[in-house]
Amino acid sequence: MQAYQQKAEVVSTEKVTGDIYRFTVKAPDIAADARPGQFVMVRAGDGLDPLLRRPFSIHQVAEGGLVQILFKVIGKGTQAIAGLQVGQHMDVLGPLGRGFVHNTMQEHYLVGGGIGVAPLLFLAKQLLKKNEPSAIRVLLGAGTKAEISTLADDFENMGLGVQVSTEDGSLGKPGLVTDLMVPLQNENKVMVYTCGPYPMLRAVAGVSSDKGWACQVSLETIMACGLGACLGCAVLRADMNGYVHVCKDGPVFDADDVAWL
Template sequence: MIFDEKYEILENRHISGITYLLRIKAPQLKDAPAGSFAMVRATSDIQYDPMMRRAFAIADIQGDEVLLYYDVYGKGTQVLTYLKKGEQVSVLAPLGKNFFPYNYNHYVIVGGGIGFAGLSLFMKKLREMGKSFTAIYGVRRKEQLSMLDWIKENSFENDVIIYTEDGSYGEKGLVTRDLDKLINEKPDTALAVCGPKGMMRAVMDVAKKHNTPAYLSLESKMACGFGICIGCVIKDIEKDNYIRVCYEGPVFDGYKIKF
């Protein structure tokens, strides 16, 4: 069920770089699937600039609290930073129809930048199910590691390998540096990926070398979030047509789409 509600803001603060954390009290969303997302309205009911909501991954659910991480790029996300603890924010969620599968023995999870927030709840679900996984978290430099505290607070330090391109934290290099080895370490491995398109293409190149299943959670600018505006389409290679990221996704088989 999708809820269009106003939720109390418990926290809205700067984390690092251009990333903020929005924590809301949203008991209706306690069963939101890993990989689903929310459309958040930055303005009040009587304001229309910016008019459209902004899409953010549901990064974590802690009891009746929901965590959303967002990067400030434009007017919409900038206005969102002005919201204070105790105020209310309008949220349409949970959205999406297709999510990560749970039928593999082992997962290599690859998150780039804010894309890691599209995978974090999936990591928690895998741990609850007793599934084996290794997570990769890649950024250009240390200050972009906005979910480092979340990793420590949830005791994922031994499950996550961190890569920075400039070597300022963790391993120096790209997320693909050791990907061949990680894919081949355990049988029946699948990839779960979210991040910049260039990074996902590079990950798919490695996956195709090993014929490894790969599932991509795509990030896209959205106006509605539920398939009406048709503004977030990608090419479906198998059917030779276009499908909507918000409605047919946001998670897709990486072998079946062109993005």
């Protein structure tokens, strides 16, 4: 697979809320090849601490060779990236991994949890090229309203139906995103695409399985290279016999192919 290492200029920064940021960089080669569900490995500068790049799903690509990432500051690596100003550069490696599989299902459910919404916006844009908006349903879960309202608006502005759940009840239905899934009845063939924290993915995979819906999950692990060289991002196979690697075999997997522990 073709990957590029680019010094990408930061062209815009947006503080979505609290510790969640959305950065747009100019990385034309990556933007041209990127597919929904693929990721990039980012390094803020030349420093040796933190040492490793940080993986991010591609949030969306735009005209002019632009690539956008949506991320939450959780440690030194993301702190350094969040500190970049417009006009400065980040070193971006990508596009990497296998994204969401295009398919001929009649209905598409995009299920995101918190920052896991990131790759679903890119996916929604792609799906809209071949599907009516009514065939796409967006279900978003978060802890509280501030974490999700801006992101929910992005999907609504595309003409998509969006349902939201928050754990504190400050927006949409109080509870978890799976609480939005359970009441849904559908006789059509459904594909669920999901990204978010591991316990949520496990629950979404479980509900999908119960309902007979196909499900693709985007997994996140600690990662060193992103290229299939270090083998650090191992995840147990569904048959418990050996491992798949999130960077190369994923990050998107059929939910039936990985073990849910």
